[in-house]
Amino acid sequence: MYIIETSNLSKSYGKNRGIIDINLKIKEGEIFGFVGPNGAGKSTTIRTLLNFIFPTGGSGKILGMDIVKQSKDIKKQIGYVPSEVKFYDEIKVKDIIKYSCSFYDGINQEDVDKLYELLEVDVEKRMSELSLGNKKKVAIVQALIHKPRLLILDEPTNGLDPLIQKRLFELLKKANKEGTTVFFSSHNLVEVENFCDRVAVIKEGKIIDTVVLEKLAKKAALKIVLSYKEINEEIIKEIGGQVISKEKNEFVFNYSNDVDSLIKKLSAYKISKLLISEQTLEDTFMNYYESKGVR
Structure with missing residues (x-):
């Protein structure tokens, strides 16, 4: 089964370029990379997949469901970390996570506490008191609390110190072993090398190739x-x-x-x-x- 599948998915902003004829087929259980320079269309692709912005052409499915018509059902089974994390300034971290937990059944508080500890999250802080990296850690906890079938990560390591980056990748590998598919968007090619199985390369809104990293390494x-x-x-x-x-x-x-x-x-x-x-x-x-x- 393809956990993400698109057919000529496009988003146009009139005269400004968005994404053009994006075709992806991501297998369940993969760690799939999505790379390209800043402005290539990585975030636009992700936002279109998640129906945060409406596609102007083509179609897409996540978990076999239409990304537009069944977006609500899709979001129950995925975790998402955006490239830019924004929360209400005065809300405390613990209240954000508590609110997030209320959307799902069977949340294990011990597992949530372990995420706090591993990522060094201060739950008593207000969002306005947090740095970019600490806000990103809250978003990562949010994405992982319900053990989603699919994780979509858009530049997840931006703002994180090297130790927390290492712990994040350990968390993601563990989640993948337990059955979570990971869609990992980054412009950091070292991260992609160390983490992903296959990678789609995007340029100017178009995917120019999809490569298997193991095969590419042998050809180096x-x-x-x-x-x-x-x-x-x-x-x-x-x-x-x-x-x-x-x-x-x-x-x-x-x-x-x-x-x-x-x-x-x-x-x-x-x-x-x-x-x-x-x-x-x-x-x-x-x-x-x-x-x-x-x-």
């Missing part, structure tokens, strides 16, 4: 840093490299063949500096963006 090229007095771009191309950057006599380039072949080719030159490393998935994605013209 080597990253080479090379210095040589007489080096030029033609030499790099002759040995099979794709130049990423250059500064004076130093080149950074990708190399997709085996290391032994590279060393043999370079033995003809007097090299002053040679660094060989495996690309991270962040490197791979940045190259992917650039090759597709994503900025």
Whole structure:
């Protein structure tokens, strides 16, 4: 079963771009990433899926239900963390969570208390007293209290310190093992690398590809840093490299063949500096963006 499925889902703002013909198929139990630069359409896609804004074209289903006609029923079974968290200033954290719990049956208060402890949430504070990161932690608790079938997270780590980020990912992995599907939107490619199974890449309101991270990792090229007095771009191309950057006599380039072949080719030159490393998935994605013209 696809827990999220869209067909040419679109949102137009007249002359301003929204999202165009978004097609997603996310399997139940996946940890699915949604990446792209700021302004690419990630939040607009999510808000349209959740019927916070009305689609102007196409259709979508969550948990087999129509995102417009059955939005109320959908929201009972999902958790959502928005990119920008807003609450009434004078309300206390404990009252927000208590109110949220009232919408669901079978909430276990011990589990809620564990979330408070793990995320270091001060329940006696008023929202006006909280920083961006602390407000985000309240939203995360809200999203998790009822153990939803689907979690939709829009830039959930913004404002969180590294320790809380680590604990959040532990919580999400635990929830996923217990059956929760995770839809994770981020522009942080390191987070995506460490967390997701598949990733959709969005550019200028359109999905340009969906990739399996495990397969992408296997295809990753080597990253080479090379210095040589007489080096030029033609030499790099002759040995099979794709130049990423250059500064004076130093080149950074990708190399997709085996290391032994590279060393043999370079033995003809007097090299002053040679660094060989495996690309991270962040490197791979940045190259992917650039090759597709994503900025």
